[in-house]
Amino acid sequence: DTAVSQTPKYLVTQMGNDKSIKCEQNLGHDTMYWYKQDSKKFLKIMFSYNNKELIINETVPNRFSPKSPDKAHLNLHINSLELGDSAVYFCASSQMGTRDEKLFFGSGTQLSVL
Amino acid sequence: KNQVEQSPQSLIILEGKNCTLQCNYTVSPFSNLRWYKQDTGRGPVSLTIMTFSENTKSNGRYTATLDADTKQSSLHITASQLSDSASYICVVSAGKRTSYDKVIFGPGTSLSVIP
Numbered sequence: 001d002t003a004v005s006q007t008p009k010y011l012v013t014q015m016g017n018d019k020s021i022k023c024e025q026n027l028g029h030d031t032m033y034w035y036k037q038d039s040k041k042f043l044k045i046m047f048s049y050n051n052k053e054l055i056i057n058e059t060v061p062n063r064f065s066p067k068s069p070d071k072a073h074l075n076l077h078i079n080s081l082e083l084g085d086s087a088v089y090f091c092a093s094s095q096m097g098t099r100d101e102k103l104f105f106g107s108g109t110q111l112s113v114l
Numbered sequence: 115k116n117q118v119e120q121s122p123q124s125l126i127i128l129e130g131k132n133c134t135l136q137c138n139y140t141v142s143p144f145s146n147l148r149w150y151k152q153d154t155g156r157g158p159v160s161l162t163i164m165t166f167s168e169n170t171k172s173n174g175r176y177t178a179t180l181d182a183d184t185k186q187s188s189l190h191i192t193a194s195q196l197s198d199s200a201s202y203i204c205v206v207s208a209g210k211r212t213s214y215d216k217v218i219f220g221p222g223t224s225l226s227v228i229p
Contacts, residue, residue: 004157041201043158043219090157102148103217105157 003027006091006106013081014114021076021109023091031055032074033103034066035090043090049074050096081113116141118206118220126226131194135223137187137204141216145207149178149189152201152222161189161202194227201225 006023013019025032033056034046048056049068063079074091091106118139127133139147146165150158162171162178164187171178175198177190191198204220 041222041224043203045217092157102160102163103158105159107155107157 004091004093004104004106006089006109008109009107010110010112012112012114015081015083017081018077018079019081019111020078021089021091021111023074023076023106025072025091025093025104027093027095027104029093029095029104030071031094031096032068032071033092033094034074034076035092035105037088037090037108039087047074047076078111081111083113086111086113116206116208116216116218118204118218120202120204120220120223122223123221124224124226126228127194129194129196129227129229132190132192133194133225134191135189135202135204135225137189137206137220139185139187139204139206139218139220141185141206141208141218143208144182144185145209147178147180147187147207148205149176149187150203150205152203154200158203191225196227196229199225199227 004025031050033048035043037043046060047066051071052068065077068074088108088110090108092103094101094103121136148163149161152158162173164180166182175192180187201222201224203222206218208216
């Protein structure tokens with residue numbers, strides 16, 4: 001079973017559209033994240049939720065809205081998509097407060113905005 | 115400014131050879147340093163974690179070192195295999211409460227192992 005799964009794997013859409021990416025983790029972790037990896041391969045954190053509450057919100061346009069219905073799910077909704085939103089988006093999870101608080105990543109969603 | 119730099123940017127080696135990847139950081143206060151391996155089309159996977167007091171940590175053919183004084187880390191890969199071809203990312207955590215307080219990713223080193 002995949003520990004952190006996100007769908008879809010690929011997403012191709014037109015500028016101006018609204019799209020969602022879903023993420024689920026079955027590790028029992030209490031913290032989930034969304035990261036953006038640009039063309040230069042830098043991973044940048046966008047959001048983090050701990051027990052369904054937003055704890056990190058980096059400088060991200062408010063067109064991006066995360067939603068956490070429960071601590072096993074963190075979805076990302078993007079309104080009015082722009083060309084610059086094209087990137088790979090990674091969902092991740094971790095257990096806060098453990099000594100080895102490593103991130104477990106999903107396989108990524110490659111978003112292409114045309 | 116908290117920053118993580120890696121070198122080289124890319125590296126090509128022959129199968130069976132050893133290689134060493136470098137990571138320099140300016141992160142304060144330092145919490146821990148991790149190396150992640152990212153295969154093409156996949157998410158990063160943690161290889162090692164090192165805290166301030168640890169100098170060396172091994173995970174199979176991967177050995178990471180940390181010099182907290184010079185703020186440098188290295189990842190040594192022994193007897194490379196074709197499956198080692200991937201991007202290796204150095205990640206440094208700042209802060210004292212939890213490691214996610216400020217997690218800074220390096221740009222990665224792209225390693226290609228050729229037969």
